[in-house]
Structures are given as structure tokens and as C-alpha cells.
Amino acid sequence: MITxxxxxxxxxxxxxxxxxLDQAVTAFNxxxxxxxxxxxxxxxxxxxxxxxxxxxxxxxxxSTEPAxxxxxxxxxAKAKTLQLSDREASHVxxxxxxxxxxxxxxxxxxxxxxxxxxQDLLALQVGHxxxxxxxxxRNLRDRIARVLPQWNADMPGYxxxxxxxxxxxxxxxxxxxxxxxxxxxxxxxxQDCWAHHAVAHVMEMQGRPQDGIGWMIARxxxxxxxxxxxKVHNWWHRTLWHLELGQIxxxxxxxxxxxxxxxxxxxxxxxxxxxxxxxxxxSGHDVGTRWQELATAWDHHADGRTYPFNDWHAVMxxxxxxxxxxxxxxxxxxRQDGTSEAARWGQRIALPLVEGFAxxxxxxxxxxxxxxxxxxxxxxxxxxxxAQRDIIDWTLMEAALRGKLGGLAEALAQERLALKPHSPVxxxxxxxARQASAKGLKAA
Numbered sequence: 001m002i003t004x005x006x007x008x009x010x011x012x013x014x015x016x017x018x019x020x021l022d023q024a025v026t027a028f029n030x031x032x033x034x035x036x037x038x039x040x041x042x043x044x045x046x047x048x049x050x051x052x053x054x055x056x057x058x059x060x061x062x063s064t065e066p067a068x069x070x071x072x073x074x075x076x077a078k079a080k081t082l083q084l085s086d087r088e089a090s091h092v093x094x095x096x097x098x099x100x101x102x103x104x105x106x107x108x109x110x111x112x113x114x115x116x117x118x119q120d121l122l123a124l125q126v127g128h129x130x131x132x133x134x135x136x137x138r139n140l141r142d143r144i145a146r147v148l149p150q151w152n153a154d155m156p157g158y159x160x161x162x163x164x165x166x167x168x169x170x171x172x173x174x175x176x177x178x179x180x181x182x183x184x185x186x187x188x189x190x191q192d193c194w195a196h197h198a199v200a201h202v203m204e205m206q207g208r209p210q211d212g213i214g215w216m217i218a219r220x221x222x223x224x225x226x227x228x229x230x231k232v233h234n235w236w237h238r239t240l241w242h243l244e245l246g247q248i249x250x251x252x253x254x255x256x257x258x259x260x261x262x263x264x265x266x267x268x269x270x271x272x273x274x275x276x277x278x279x280x281x282x283s284g285h286d287v288g289t290r291w292q293e294l295a296t297a298w299d300h301h302a303d304g305r306t307y308p309f310n311d312w313h314a315v316m317x318x319x320x321x322x323x324x325x326x327x328x329x330x331x332x333x334x335r336q337d338g339t340s341e342a343a344r345w346g347q348r349i350a351l352p353l354v355e356g357f358a359x360x361x362x363x364x365x366x367x368x369x370x371x372x373x374x375x376x377x378x379x380x381x382x383x384x385x386x387a388q389r390d391i392i393d394w395t396l397m398e399a400a401l402r403g404k405l406g407g408l409a410e411a412l413a414q415e416r417l418a419l420k421p422h423s424p425v426x427x428x429x430x431x432x433a434r435q436a437s438a439k440g441l442k443a444a
Contacts, residue, residue: 004051005156006119011083012048020045021052025122028059029160031193031229035059051122053079054091058126061098064133064307065267067300073099087117094126101306101342103134111143118147121157128164133307134341135380135389141168159188163195170201171385178202190222193230197223200237204387207420209241224258229266235259236272240387243276244425248285251276255290263293267301267310270294274313275391277320278357282398291320302326304333307342308350309383315354319361327358345382353379353392360395365403372396373408401432409433
């Protein structure tokens, strides 16, 4: 009987192929190296190795990219023809939900899977990412909390579990425990990119830009290598802190360097690029032709159907590049009737965000404020982290200030200061809001 490194039985495997699966899962855990190459070798050695096919389908399915989603469907169809154990069939069912755009159903299926197979590390990580992609902060934390008692530090992959738990704690607002847990994970495995990223999120949410920059610089060799899938996102985090401190030359250098120098076509990397250019625009900085390059890259992914969080970020680039036709194309796609959860996200959440950002871009600040004020309370339903979704509140804040909506601007500024009282950006918002209110009173 052949098993993986955690004792899970593998249908159709050989000993050598099972070792290759473990290599692939470790690469996925670390977000380093190419997990597909060992999976392809495993399939070549053992064509009926179910988990090799299933792991490959998982990796494509959670990419949130149209072409990869299609490829995942092809692989899943092959997996269904193989002899499957109950555990493997459970994986297949969860992947099917993702491909159907039913992210919550997929997460719930993996909840029950993880309860039955608490040492299935691949399922735990895919489940954690599924929680992230539909912004379920509670389950980002509790999925890991449910299984941690059945793990210990001597088991392979334990540090990765701690890294995931750290991120769940952070997204749930438990910042002290999140940082402690993330640092413990890194003590066990300094290469754990997700744990590093969890600690970075703590520093972002607590308004600690100097600490954050120091954290990234001190650990840069561990997260910035060419083989690191997460490197652009970590550079984005560092860039956010430079923007917070008003260090615009550094922001632009990092954008033109590690964030976009390779012209990445990975959706996650393009999300970060769109969000950074939009923040620079909100801050009054001209980003030149950078919008055009990014908008062209988005053409390969933005379809208004696969994952609306991506489409919303594509629209930022299309607006910046003056490609109104593509903005309208995305809006039309989001308005289409659809019964899947992803389609409902498009209609209920992405559409007001896209229309609100478009209104802001054309200077209709009152309409932008009306759309975004409501949308920000439901945007946590369809993906991204608190740090990523903060761009909604930044844009709403600017709409209120530029639209001379004094009461709204002052209220929003106080919201932001309550969370990050030492933030230079938030202090600037508060000062401008007070000035706007004073002018309004004088005019009255």
C-alpha cells in the first residue's frame, strides 16, 4: 500500500510517483519552484495515479484564470475515469464546485473533507485558498484551528499549517496571535512565503510601515527569488508602505522593477499592479503609459465571468488606459444573467464597484460615493484581503473630498483614523476633510 508523506493512501501510484507528488505539494506549500513538473513526471510513470491528476486540476482550478480553468476541466474529466478512493472522490467533487463558480460550496465540501482527513495537507491548503477567494475570514482561521490538535511539530508540513493559521488570525483581527504564530512558522521553516506574508499583513493592518519595510528587507532572500510565485505580492506589500510614507520615487522604482519588469501574465500579479497604479492615481501622481501595458496584459483574463474580483481590477487598468469600450464590455458581461455564485458576485458586488470606479474616473464623484458607500460593506464576500479591499475606501474617501461631500468625508476620515491613528495617509484625509467642512460652514 503506497501512501503520501502524511499516510494518505494513493490509488494507482508507484513509490517513485508518490515521492514526486510529495515534491509537488511541498512546492505548492512554499509557493516556490514548479509543482507541475513533478506531477507530470509522476503521471508519466503512473498514468492511473489519481492524486497526481487531482493535484494538477486543483492548481489550475484555483488560479482564477479562464484558460487555466478550462484546462482544469479537462484534467478533472480524466481523473473521473480512474479508480478513486473515497478521499480522492471527495477532492474531485470539490474541484467540480470551483469550476462551476460555486466557491462557497467548494469550501464547504473541503470543510467536511478536512474533518474526515485532517492530515491531507493539499486539501487543507486548497481549502484555505478557497476561503480566501470568497473572503471568508472566519474559515481562513477555523479551518486550520479544527485540525491543528491532530498535528505536531514533528510532522512534515506543520510549519505550513501554522502559516495558514497566522493569516486566518490576521484576517479575523487577532493581530498579536497572528504575528506570534507567523513568526513561529518561520522559525520552523524560514522559506514559508505564506507565513511571511501573514506577518506583513499584520503590520499593514496595524499601520506599521517602518516595521513592514524592515521586515521585508531583512527577510528578502527568503521571499524574492526568481522561483518564488509570491514574490510580486510581497513586493506590493513593501510598496504600500513606501506609498504610506510618501516615498513616491521608491514606489515607482519598485513598480517598474520587481512588480512589472517581467510583464507577468499571472492574475494575482496584475491585481497588485492595478491596485498600485490606482492608489498612485488617487494620490495625485501621473503614472504615464504604465496603464497601457497593464491593460493589454489584462486582455487575456478579463471576461466578466470567471472571477469578478479580477475583472474589477482589470477595469482599473482599462480606465487608466482610456479603453472605455473594454470597461463597457466588462459591465455588460457582469450584468448577464447567471445562476452560479461567481455570476451573482458579478451582478451584486463587482458591478457597483466597477461602475463606482468608472464614475470616479470621469469626475462624477457624487455618483461614485453613492455606489461605493454601499458596495464596501458587501465586497468582503467575493475575494481579496482586508488590505486589498481597502482600495474601495480610499476611492470613496477621495470621492467624498473631491465631490465636496463634507459630512461624509469627515465621517470616513474618522473611521480610518480609528483603525490607524498614526497613518500619514489617514491624517492627510482628516486634515483635508476638516478644511472642506470649514469652507462649507463659511460658505453657509
